[in-house]
Amino acid sequence: MTTRKILWFLLFTVAALTVSVSCSGDDDNGGMTIPDIDKTLNRQGTGTSARDLLSAEKYSRIILEIVYVQGYEPNATSVNNLKSFISERMHKPGAIDVEMTQIAPPGNTEYSVDDVFELEKEVRTKYNNDDQIAVFAFFADKGSTENEDNKVVLGAAYLNTSFVIYESTIREISARSDTPSRTVMESTVIQHEFGHLLGLVNLGTDLTSDHQDEANGHHCDVQDCLMYYQAETGGNISDVITGGTIPELDPQCIADLQANGGK
Ligand SMILES: [Zn+2]
Ligand SMILES: [Zn+2]
Structure with missing residues (x-):
């Protein structure tokens, strides 16, 4: 009997969206002016809020708003791992808060990052406010529109404070016997996108x-770094996650963060 070996390729993406934002002015409510939430601060390009996330100069607190489709909740350990990652690298002495919200399946059969952004506009409730910066994460019940036969997208950071985790794809792959556990895969993708x-x-x-691994965009050329990107055929997921542990940032990536206000 031939053992059929299926190689799954890991593709992390970072997507830049051009977003047009419409803002209504303050409404007149019986003489009282209620200011709108300024959502524009959370609708900028990926990476543009790096210093605001890393340092406490503007924001001493962070809230992570996780919205997941019913049945696709992230593992509690993965969420705790992310909190540890945040406290290890970012100066947020005020608070690191997490809020989780479940939604019914939106009905998508797959998600592009534009689809996710459209959904974010409907379900996101937390935006930067005073001394608190807000990050939004969506855990999808279906895969990416960019999936191909031999490579799949597990997550994407698509705005300055927004990322998507393709949770259904992570569950499918981690259910295979020759792949890392779901929690390790989930934590790896979450922390990579946060990176x-x-x-x-x-x-x-x-x-x-x-x-910088320029051939592969905004990734690190150190193979066991969290920010490594395995693009070539021939590498399977075990090359990205070795020994069943979550990859850490290598010293060069850490030095970059420290020079931009991080720990
Ligand atoms: Zn990436
Ligand atoms: Zn690195």
Whole structure:
């Protein structure tokens, strides 16, 4: 009997969206003016809020708003791992808060990042406010429109404070016997996308050394770094996540973050 070996290729993407924002003015409510939430601060290009996320100069607190489709909730350990990652790299002495919200399946059969952004406009409730910066994460019940036969997209950072995790795809792949556990895969993808929000690599956080894998965009050329991007055929997911552990940032990526206000 032939063992059929299926190789799954890991594709992390960072997508730049051109977003047009319409803002209504303050409404007149019986003589009382209620200011609109300024959503424009959270609708900028990926990496442009790196310093605001890394340092406490403008924002000493962070809130992470996780919206997931019913049945696709992230593992509690993955959420805790992200909180640890944030406290390890970012100066947020005030608070690191997480709010989780479940929604019914929106009915999509797949999601482009534009689809996710359209959904974000409907379901996101947290925006930057006073000393608190807000990050939005969507956990999708269907895969990416960019999936191909031999490579799949597991996550994408698509705005300065927004990313999507293709949770259904992570569950399909991690159910295979030769792949890392769901929590390890989930945590890896979540932290990798968060790394893009922090401006890695050379995406709003300047390089302090030559470690950008330019052939693969905004990724690191160190193979066991969290920000590595395995693009070539021949690598399977085990090459990205070795030993069943979540990859860490290598010293060069950490040095970049520290030079831009991070830890
Ligand atoms: Zn990436
Ligand atoms: Zn690196």
